[in-house]
Amino acid sequence: xxxxxxxxxxxNPIGIISSPYKEKFGIPRQPGLVTEAQxxxxxxxxxxxxxxxxxxxxxxxxxxxxVFHATHDQGWKxxxxxxxLGGNARLGVFATRSTFRPxxxxxxxxxxxxxxxxxxxxxxxLTGADLLDGTPVLDIKPYLPYADALSQASAGFAQxxxxxxxxxxxxxxxxxxCEQQQARWQTNMRRLVEQILSQDPRPSYQQGQPQGxxxxxxxxxxxxxxxxxxxxxxxxxxxxx
Ligand code: SAM
Numbered sequence: 001x002x003x004x005x006x007x008x009x010x011x012n013p014i015g016i017i018s019s020p021y022k023e024k025f026g027i028p029r030q031p032g033l034v035t036e037a038q039x040x041x042x043x044x045x046x047x048x049x050x051x052x053x054x055x056x057x058x059x060x061x062x063x064x065x066x067v068f069h070a071t072h073d074q075g076w077k078x079x080x081x082x083x084x085l086g087g088n089a090r091l092g093v094f095a096t097r098s099t100f101r102p103x104x105x106x107x108x109x110x111x112x113x114x115x116x117x118x119x120x121x122x123x124x125x126l127t128g129a130d131l132l133d134g135t136p137v138l139d140i141k142p143y144l145p146y147a148d149a150l151s152q153a154s155a156g157f158a159q160x161x162x163x164x165x166x167x168x169x170x171x172x173x174x175x176x177x178c179e180q181q182q183a184r185w186q187t188n189m190r191r192l193v194e195q196i197l198s199q200d201p202r203p204s205y206q207q208g209q210p211q212g213x214x215x216x217x218x219x220x221x222x223x224x225x226x227x228x229x230x231x232x233x234x235x236x237x238x239x240x241x
Contacts, residue, residue, distance in 0.1 A: 013136035026201040026217030036192040041124040061143035072104040087204040164198040167232025177238040
């Protein structure tokens with residue numbers, strides 16, 4: 001029996017994510033925080049056959065193992081600064097869910113909302129995912145509550161769901177644009193924007209800084225712009241230019 005050398009271990013994507021998140025900034029830091037976001041995982045040949053997903057419809061949730069393709073070229077360090085700790089404390093890379101890892105693999109659980117089969121196009125509709133558009137997926141596994149949901153588990157600095165900013169308001173312009181984009185993308189756009197921004201995408205070192213600065217992220221095919229006021233977050237516009 002030939003010996004396996006580790007360099008023989010090469011993995012190729014089995015699918016690609018299509019997601020409303022077109023850039024890293026603004027993507028929630030874990031799945032399930034923005035439940036209004038829907039992504040689609042489309043299987044690549046030769047996996048795009050109904051047989052590969054036979055029985056998967058019995059599961060409400062799946063694990064998605066993917067590549068942090070947008071940051072893999074930035075390498076890794078033994079320690080990282082988790083945003084949850086305000087960006088000051090350093091922890092070992094293996095004690096965090098940082099994207100900058102020796103093997104840039106991500107692991108997300110997502111609700112499996114539908115399996116769509118149209119000829120050779122097989123897509124899984126995933127709800128609440130934290131995945132960038134174009135993310136290569138290496139594997140899909142069914143989520144097994146009896147083995148995977150551990151209610152007694154302790155999680156140190158990440159025990160609790162991150163606190164959300166409560167107040168997200170919309171300018172008149174942004175409200176009207178939400179209506180338009182909602183019709184185009186068949187998503188509750190107002191709720192999606194509220195959920196994304198209530199996670200406060202700013203890096204922690206900017207969170208105490210003076211208000212006034214306008215932030216933007218690319219969502220679908222528009223730029224979402226907002227700023228911070230004493231009352232919370234105000235959405236300024238959803239601009240299609
Ligand atoms: N749930 C995954 C995990 O624990 O492995 C990802 C956690 S990581 C902290 C979440 C961040 O990964 C998101 O905020 C987003 O900016 C980033 N991200 C998502 N997809 C990515 C990709 N394809 N390449 C690089 N970064 C990505």
